Amino acid sequence: MSDVTASLPLMLKHLRLGSIKDHWQPLAAKAVTEHWRPEQYLSELCALELASREDKRLQRYLKDATLPPGKQLGSFNFDAVTGVTKPHISQLINQPDWVKRGDNLLLFGASGIGKTHLASSIGYGLIEAGIRVKFVAATALVQSLQRAKEALRLSDALARLDKYAVLIIDDLGYVRKTEQESTVLFELIAHRYERHSLIITSNQDFEHWDKLFEDTIMTVAAIDRLVHHATILQCTGESYRRKASLKKQTT
Structure with missing residues (x-):
């Protein structure tokens, strides 16, 4: 040299x-x-x-992002689920203008049919496109926000989540119906409204969301904000966990 x-x-x-x-x-x-x-x-x-x-x-x-490992698009069995297609999911990944607009994606269906896998697949694809994503279980997220509220730091906690263009909230239907959890969940939805996207999976349709929120007015207001700019996918099919269990019993 x-x-x-x-x-x-x-x-x-x-x-x-x-x-x-x-x-x-x-x-x-x-x-x-x-x-x-x-x-x-x-x-x-x-x-x-x-x-x-x-x-x-x-x-x-x-x-x-803390996405579940192994749940990419290529490993999802679209033949086992109706209400969703591979071209549609690929479009959500390859044409992410909806993320720039702060639109939401809501995935409904019974437990065990692959809603989490689909949401994760989209998350992986968006990250490859340079979009920041965060995956979190609904119960864990709500409990974390509730602790922040008790410490008078809820605004800070919501602001920290702003760095993620897409927040994937998994299994919303398992959130317990309490006044404290209902309030922080609503504040999260209101905070991200028309600013940043939410991907939500739930085994509870909207008609059962009165089990999630303490107040009917709050329930209606939360749903109104979520669906205003949203793609809603209703997935149907047999639980892959149930099928795996039955197969194991017969072998």
Whole structure:
């Protein structure tokens, strides 16, 4: 290494250009061999750095999203469920304008038919498109928000969730009907209304949501905000858990 380039690795390290630091020497040798112009060499280095940063960002998003492992679109059996199709789900992933508008996606159906898998599949796809997603069980989310409210920090807790363009709330039907939980759930829905998207899975149709909220007026107001800009998918089919259990009993 010449005196001119001796300090280059240190400078690249301080500039946090890790990929360029790792590749500038072998790429320089290739540039000399293939008679690249200086701008081509610089362009190749920049492309490597950008690709590395994008990959690291994707890994950060995936880790932060806490999506259930293995529940990608390719492993979902659409033949076992009616009311939803692979082209429709793919469209929601590949054309995410609905996320930019803060629209919602609501998945209804009995337990065990794959609603969580579908929601997770969309989450994985959106992350690949550079969209921040967070997956959380409804009961855990509501309990966390309730603790924040008791500590007079609910506004802060809701604001922290704003960094996620899409919040996936799984199994909303299992939230207990108490005044405290109803209130924080409504405040979350109202806070994200027309700003950030919600994907909600529930085994309870709207007509049964009076079991989730203490107040009928609050129930109507929550539903009104959710469906105002929403895609609603009603999934039907036989529980895969039940089918797996029956198959196990017969073997």
